[in-house]
Amino acid sequence: MEKEPVSLKQLFKQEFSKMVAVISKLYGLQHIEIAEDIVSETFLVAAETWDTKGLPPNPAAWLYTVAKQKTIHHFRRNKIFDEKVRPEVTARHELVEDADALNFSQENIKDSQLQMLFAVCNPAIASEAQIGLALRILCGFGIDEIAEAFLSNKETINKRLFRAKEKLRTENIKMELPPAQEITQRLDNVLHIIYLLFSEGYYSQTQNEILRQDLCVEALRLGLMLTEYDKTNLPKTNALIALMCFHASRFNARQSPEGIPVLYEAQDETLWDQSLIHQGIHFLQLSAAGNEVTSYHLEARIAYWHCRKEDTPEKWEEILQLYNSLLMINYSPSVALNRTFALYKANGQAAALIEAEKLKLENNHFYFILLGELYKNIDNKKARLNFQKAWQLAKTDTEKQGIQAQIDSIPDEHTH
Amino acid sequence: MKEFALLFRQSEYAYDKLSAEEYQHLHKNWQDWIGGIAAQGKFVNKGSRLALEGKVLKAGGVVTDGPFVEIRERLGGFIVVMADSLEEATTLAHGCPALNYSGSVEVRELMQ
Numbered sequence: 467m468e469k470e471p472v473s474l475k476q477l478f479k480q481e482f483s484k485m486v487a488v489i490s491k492l493y494g495l496q497h498i499e500i501a502e503d504i505v506s507e508t509f510l511v512a513a514e515t516w517d518t519k520g521l522p523p524n525p526a527a528w529l530y531t532v533a534k535q536k537t538i539h540h541f542r543r544n545k546i547f548d549e550k551v552r553p554e555v556t557a558r559h560e561l562v563e564d565a566d567a568l569n570f571s572q573e574n575i576k577d578s579q580l581q582m583l584f585a586v587c588n589p590a591i592a593s594e595a596q597i598g599l600a601l602r603i604l605c606g607f608g609i610d611e612i613a614e615a616f617l618s619n620k621e622t623i624n625k626r627l628f629r630a631k632e633k634l635r636t637e638n639i640k641m642e643l644p645p646a647q648e649i650t651q652r653l654d655n656v657l658h659i660i661y662l663l664f665s666e667g668y669y670s671q672t673q674n675e676i677l678r679q680d681l682c683v684e685a686l687r688l689g690l691m692l693t694e695y696d697k698t699n700l701p702k703t704n705a706l707i708a709l710m711c712f713h714a715s716r717f718n719a720r721q722s723p724e725g726i727p728v729l730y731e732a733q734d735e736t737l738w739d740q741s742l743i744h745q746g747i748h749f750l751q752l753s754a755a756g757n758e759v760t761s762y763h764l765e766a767r768i769a770y771w772h773c774r775k776e777d778t779p780e781k782w783e784e785i786l787q788l789y790n791s792l793l794m795i796n797y798s799p800s801v802a803l804n805r806t807f808a809l810y811k812a813n814g815q816a817a818a819l820i821e822a823e824k825l826k827l828e829n830n831h832f833y834f835i836l837l838g839e840l841y842k843n844i845d846n847k848k849a850r851l852n853f854q855k856a857w858q859l860a861k862t863d864t865e866k867q868g869i870q871a872q873i874d875s876i877p878d879e880h881t882h
Numbered sequence: 883m884k885e886f887a888l889l890f891r892q893s894e895y896a897y898d899k900l901s902a903e904e905y906q907h908l909h910k911n912w913q914d915w916i917g918g919i920a921a922q923g924k925f926v927n928k929g930s931r932l933a934l935e936g937k938v939l940k941a942g943g944v945v946t947d948g949p950f951v952e953i954r955e956r957l958g959g960f961i962v963v964m965a966d967s968l969e970e971a972t973t974l975a976h977g978c979p980a981l982n983y984s985g986s987v988e989v990r991e992l993m994q
Contacts, residue, residue: 787910790917794925802921813914821918 478509481526482606485533487578491641492567495585495634504540508533530570537568580691581641587656590637595630596659598623605684614672615681649697657706660688664710686710705753705762711746712769715739726864735775743773764792782811799827803836815840831859846876883964885926885992886971891955892985895934911979919974924964931959955986
């Protein structure tokens with residue numbers, strides 16, 4: 467049977483980050499741009515050659531061979547190698563023959579990528595730049611794609627990446643796993659970046675669904691990479707993966723074929739990806755080892771409950787308590803709103819209304835939607851007023867339409 | 883914003899007399915109350931719950947066991963919250979489950 471032909475674009479996504487990691491590992495992160503250039507050139511050659519001669523039997527091996535030749539050629543020819551790199555390389559590797567040292571074995575690719583992940587997620591780099599750099603270097607995203615994901619332009623992204631790479635140089639960041647006593651703390655940073663990458667994809671404003679899904683898939687891949695090493699395969703790593711699986715399972719149900727967002731309550735659960743939910747449950751169970759309860763643990767449990775459609779008091783009580791705990795670790799306005807919604811489901815409308823009035827999130831249209839909902843049938847006049855405020859604050863037409871439907875559904879007051 | 887300790891005092895802690903459901907309900911009330919403070923972004927940390935047993939050392943080296951009869955309401959624990967003023971911190975204390983057990987909440991600013 468013939469294998470599905472892979473597109474050059476898919477290959478680029480898969481192989482770019484591997485090759486950049488292996489080359490950077492050998493020659494140092496200060497030469498990461500050279501590594502990127504070499505790999506990009508390799509793909510150019512591939513595009514030209516394969517266009518005329520067709521795809522080779524093992525495209526990845528073909529790419530590795532060409533990249534290897536180009537790398538050796540570049541560093542031999544270039545003065546940088548003799549003046550700067552050779553003393554370091556020889557000191558570290560005791561004159562290993564270049565061709566052997568540049569090793570594209572599966573094992574070395576995996577090690578290099580993990581080390582690159584820790585290097586990119588070094589606390590010395592600002593976090594927005596880290597996400598950009600992670601997308602470029604670890605996920606093989608193009609500059610235009612990163613710009614689209616951030617709703618920014620190529621120039622800004624290029625500048626941001628340039629500064630991030632400069633940090634790699636000036637902070638003398640090495641491609642290596644942190645020492646044992648630092649690894650847990652540094653892992654927190656890595657997990658946070660993966661979480662941000664995922665959220666960028668899941669909640670992004672961009673309309674490009676494929677791009678958003680790509681971001682989520684890549685974040686999940688990076689998370690899974692961490693499970694292959696004992697030192698990084700910790701309960702919190704598993705919790706983060708569980709969280710991503712549960713959220714990702716609802717990806718296709720979140721939007722109608724016409725591209726209109728579908729609210730949770732109205733989602734067709736047959737569209738939820740059961741295999742991802744099962745994978746999530748598997749990692750959720752693994753995450754229960756140990757005593758540490760991180761925000762990923764709590765969020766994963768909440769996401770798990772949202773993968774069960776039935777509306778029982780137990781479910782909402784459990785979700786409410788998870789939100790209570792989450793807020794004690796990590797406050798954010800959206801968590802506060804979700805907590806108040808859970809309170810409404812668990813403790814009733816009147817109790818939730820009192821709590822909601824205390825939140826005072828005056829610039830948040832979701833806040834006024836929630837208030838509108840909670841005032842319904844208790845004080846319809848106030849319900850209407852709150853929905854109207856929400857309408858004014860809402861940013862998109864789709865949101866405004868949804869809010870208008872809520873306003874229209876409130877029965878008229880019989881006052882004089 | 884300043885930080886304040888909310889100190890809980892109760893005259894009685896008959897937790898061992900509670901059924902499993904009652905205990906769970908009590909726990910929920912505390913979690914919901916603290917969650918409500920956290921939802922306003924005003925929760926700082928959990929402080930500590932204090933064990934019910936203890937000893938009191940007095941001048942002259944006199945050591946007595948609890949219960950501390952001189953203190954009508956025993957200190958049970960505290961949490962730390964954020965607020966602009968003592969008045970606002972006191973508002974946060976409303977709804978504290980200790981109040982349902984004829985207890986009280988003492989609000990004190992933490993000195994920097």
